[in-house]
Amino acid sequence: MSQNEKQxxxxxxxxxxxxxxxxxxxxxxxxxxxxxxxxxxxxxxxxAENSAVRGCMVIKPQGYALWENIQRGLDAMFxxxxxxxxxxxxxxxKSFIEKEAEHVEGFAKECAVVTHSRLEAGADGRLVPAGxxxxxxxxxxxxxxxxxxxxAKWVQxxxxxxxxxxxxxxVVRWEMRTRLFLRTAxxxxxxxxxxxxxxxxxxxxxxxxxxxxxxxAENQMAMPVIKGRKTDGERFPGAxxxxxxxxxxxxxxxxxxGTSHFLGQNFAKSCGIQFQNEQGALELAWTTSWxxxxxxxxxxxxxxxxxxxxxxxxxxxxxxxVILPVERDDATRAAVREYCEQLRAELTAQRYAGExxxxxxxxxxxxxxxxxxxxxxxxxxLRVEVGPRDVAAGSVFAARRxxxxxxxxxxAEFVANIAATLGEIQDNLLARAKAFRAANTRIIETExxxxxxxxxxxxDKPEIHxxxxxxxxxxxxxxxxxxxxxxxxxxxxxxLDDEVAGITGNLTAGRCIFTxxxxxxxxxxxxxx
Numbered sequence: 177m178s179q180n181e182k183q184x185x186x187x188x189x190x191x192x193x194x195x196x197x198x199x200x201x202x203x204x205x206x207x208x209x210x211x212x213x214x215x216x217x218x219x220x221x222x223x224a225e226n227s228a229v230r231g232c233m234v235i236k237p238q239g240y241a242l243w244e245n246i247q248r249g250l251d252a253m254f255x256x257x258x259x260x261x262x263x264x265x266x267x268x269x270k271s272f273i274e275k276e277a278e279h280v281e282g283f284a285k286e287c288a289v290v291t292h293s294r295l296e297a298g299a300d301g302r303l304v305p306a307g308x309x310x311x312x313x314x315x316x317x318x319x320x321x322x323x324x325x326x327x328a329k330w331v332q333x334x335x336x337x338x339x340x341x342x343x344x345x346x347v348v349r350w351e352m353r354t355r356l357f358l359r360t361a362x363x364x365x366x367x368x369x370x371x372x373x374x375x376x377x378x379x380x381x382x383x384x385x386x387x388x389x390x391x392x393a394e395n396q397m398a399m400p401v402i403k404g405r406k407t408d409g410e411r412f413p414g415a416x417x418x419x420x421x422x423x424x425x426x427x428x429x430x431x432x433x434g435t436s437h438f439l440g441q442n443f444a445k446s447c448g449i450q451f452q453n454e455q456g457a458l459e460l461a462w463t464t465s466w467x468x469x470x471x472x473x474x475x476x477x478x479x480x481x482x483x484x485x486x487x488x489x490x491x492x493x494x495x496x497x498v499i500l501p502v503e504r505d506d507a508t509r510a511a512v513r514e515y516c517e518q519l520r521a522e523l524t525a526q527r528y529a530g531e532x533x534x535x536x537x538x539x540x541x542x543x544x545x546x547x548x549x550x551x552x553x554x555x556x557x558l559r560v561e562v563g564p565r566d567v568a569a570g571s572v573f574a575a576r577r578x579x580x581x582x583x584x585x586x587x588a589e590f591v592a593n594i595a596a597t598l599g600e601i602q603d604n605l606l607a608r609a610k611a612f613r614a615a616n617t618r619i620i621e622t623e624x625x626x627x628x629x630x631x632x633x634x635x636d637k638p639e640i641h642x643x644x645x646x647x648x649x650x651x652x653x654x655x656x657x658x659x660x661x662x663x664x665x666x667x668x669x670x671x672l673d674d675e676v677a678g679i680t681g682n683l684t685a686g687r688c689i690f691t692x693x694x695x696x697x698x699x700x701x702x703x704x705x
Contacts, residue, residue, distance in 0.1 A: 200483035201553050210427045215356065217477055220553040221486035224356045231354045231361035235470070238554060239357075241494035242473050243364060247344060249396050249492070250366065250468070253388050259340045259368060264323050266345075267313040272321040275446035279320065282413025286349040288315040288361075315348040320414065320439070320465055323369045324447030331371060331461060333452050338381075339371040347469075357474035358431075358705055365469035371449060371461045375440070378462035379417075382438040385466040386419045389434035397472065398489040398605035399423050399479045400613055401433060402644075402676055402700060404669025409653050412465075416440035422668045422700065424613045424677075425478035428643040430668045430702040433475050436466035474705075479609050485553030487577055489605050490598040491529055495536045497594070498556045500547055502563035513539070515567045519560070519587060528595040552577065557601050560590070578604050610678070616643030617677035619698075623689050626701065630663045644668075644702050646676060648695035650688035659701070668700045676700065 202220060206213045218224055223239030226232075235243065251261070267290065273279065290313040292305035316322070327339060348362050357363075368385060372378040386403055393401045401421035411418035415437040423431045441460045444450065449461040480487040490496055501516045503509040516537055526533045536556075538547060544561075551559050561573040572590050575582040578601045590597075620626045629642045649655065649667065660666050674683050676698075688695045 201485050201549055202483050205483040206426060211355075213483070214474075214478060217481050217486055217553075218356050221477075221555060223473065223477075223486070226356070229361075231351055233356050233360050233362075235364075238494055239473060242476070242488070242492055243470055245492040245494070246396075246472055247366075250388075250392055251342075251344075253392060254342050254366075254368070257340075257384060257388065259342050259370075261343060262341045263343050263345065264319055264326065266316050268316055268319070268322045270312045270314055272325060272447075273314055275321060276414045276443060278442075279414035283317045283349075286317055286351070288317075288348045288350055289313070290315060316345070317347055317349050318465075318467075319343070319345070319367055319369065320443050320463075321447065324443045324449060324463070327369075327371050327461075327463075328448040328450075331449055331451050334373050334454055337371055337373045337451060337461065338377065340368075340381075341370065342366055342368040355474075357470055357477070359471075363470050365467050367465060367467040370464045371444075372463070373451065373453070373459075373461065375462050378440075378464050379438050381464045382417070382419060382436045382466070385464070386421065386434075386436040389436065389466075389468060390421050393421055393423065393433055393472075393475075394606065396489070396491045397476055397479070398491070398602055398609060399433070399475055400606065400610045400677075402669060403672045404700065405672065406435075406669060407651075407653070407656060407667050407699075409656055410666065412437045414439065414442050415465075416442065419672070420669055422702075422704075423475055423479065424609075424616065424643060424702075425475070425705070426481075426612065427478070428616050428641040428703075430644070430700075430704040431471070431475050431478070432668070432704065433472060434466075434468040437464060439463045439465060480605050481555070486555030487605070488555035488557060490557045490602045493555065493557050494534065495554075495556045496528060496534045496598055497523055497536070497558045497560060498551045499535065499537045499560045499562060500544070500551070501537075501539060502544060502561055502566075504564065508564040508567075511567050512562060512564060516562050519562065519572065519591070522587075522591045523594055526591060526594050528598045533594055533598075557598060558594075576601060578608075613644070614678040617679060618643070618645055619679065619682055620645045620647040620701075621689060626659075626689060627663065630665050630701075630703065641703050644677060644700050646679065646682060646698040647689050647701055648686040648697075649699050650691055650693040650695050652691070655688075655690050663703075665701050665703055668702050668704060670697065670699050 202216050204212055222236055224233045224235045227234045293307035295303040296306040298304040344366050346362055346364050351359050351361050354360050370381050390401050390403050393399045401423045403421055406418040406420055417438040419436045420432050421434045423433050425431050443463050444461045450458050453459050499516050501512045503512050520535045520537050523533045523535045557577050559575045566572055571584050571586050573584050626647055629645055656667055671683055683697045686695050
C-alpha cells in the first residue's frame, strides 16, 4: 500500500468514527464558517483570485476552463434555437441610459463612468485626466440601450423581424461587497437581445430561453432549479416581466442563476425601434433580453463541493479523468509512464456526452499524497493511480470524487465503462442536490411560522439559514417589503410549475398567511445571494 493510500484509509477511518475529527482538505469546514469555506474552496481548486483592482478577479486556467465549457454548452443551445452571436460596444453614452427612466434608476448606483479621453503630465509631473468628453460614457452594466439604438437602425420593416442575437461579453457594476464569481465589479456573461413583431412572439421567446437555462442548469450543472416569475419589486429595471431560475445552495440560501426578461415596448419606445407592418402602418417592436454569468461557477461550487474541496459535475469538468503515475524507482518508471500514456490514448478515444473524454496525465515531480490531494481539491470526477503492480496486472486503481469510492479495476473494463461511470457521477450529483433541496423546503401556513422558520435558532451562528418556504401571499408589495426588512428574506419567485422541490399539489389557490385574503398560489420565500 502506498503512503497516499494509507493517508486516504486513515481519513476514511476517522470519518467513520473513533471520536476523532475527520481530516479535511478545506479549513474551515462548511459547518464552521460557510462564507470562508467558499473562499478557501475557490483558492484550493485554483479557480480564481482577487486582482490588484479592488472588487475584480483573475479567473485562472482551471476556472476559465469551466467557463469555456459553460460557454460551449450554452452557445450550442442558443444556436439550436435560432440565435446568432454578435458584439456591441463596451461604452454607452449617458444619454442612452437616461432614455428609460426605470432602467437608469435601477443601475445608476452601479455605473462606472468615463469622463476623459486621455492622461497628461501635470505641473508636478504626475499624470492627470485631460480631454474632457462632451458626453460621459458608461462602462457597460448591461446593453439594452446601446443594442436598442443599433436595432433602431436595423429594423425598418416587418420583414426584418425577428432579430435573435446573443453576445458574449464582460460587464461592470460597482459592488461594495464582493465575492469571487458570485459578485464582482467586473464579470463575464452572455446577454441575448431579441426583437419581435408581436407581444406573443416576444413572450414566447422569454419563456423559451428560461427553459434553455433550466435545462442547462439541471442537465449540465447538475443543479436543480425552480422556474418562476419575479414579483414587481424584484423584476429587472425597465422590464414588464422578469422570469428566473432559482437554486438552493448548501447553506440553504437561494441563488438567482439566470434571468429572462419580457421588456414589452419600453425599450423600443425609448430607443425608437419601430417597423412598418404588413398593412403599411408603423408599429413599435417588442423586445426581450436574457442572461447568465460566471455566477454559475459559484453556483456549482456551492451546490456540489464538500469539505475536501470542489466537486465538478462531469458534463462541465475541465478534466474527466486524471491519471497519476506511481513511480517508485527508475527501474519501473519507463514502464509505468508508457502504460499511462497508452491509457490516456484509450480514454481520449472514448466519448462522453458527445465529446472526447478529457484526460490529464499528471507527471509532475511531487509526492503522491500532495498530488492526489491537489486533484481532490480541484474536483476531478475520476482519479486513476497506476503503479508497477497495476502495470503487471493490467489494471488501474480508480477513485470517484463524488462518493470517495476507491477500487482496483481491470484497465479494459475501466476504459469500456468510462462514459457510463461519468454518467453515474453526473446523475448522483443531481440526485443528491435534489434530495438536499427537498429536505430543506417547507410549506408554511402562518405568518408566525414564517418568522420562526427564518429566525436563526442559534444566535451565535446566524449564517445557518432556513431553506425555501412555500407560502401564500396576496401580492401586496408593502408586505413583501416588510418581510425583507424584518428577516432579510425575499420572495424569490412565483413558481411556474405545480411542483417545487418534490412538493406537488400545494401551489394552488389559498389564503394569504399575512392577511387571510385570497392568494392565487404559493410563492417561494428565502434568504438569497
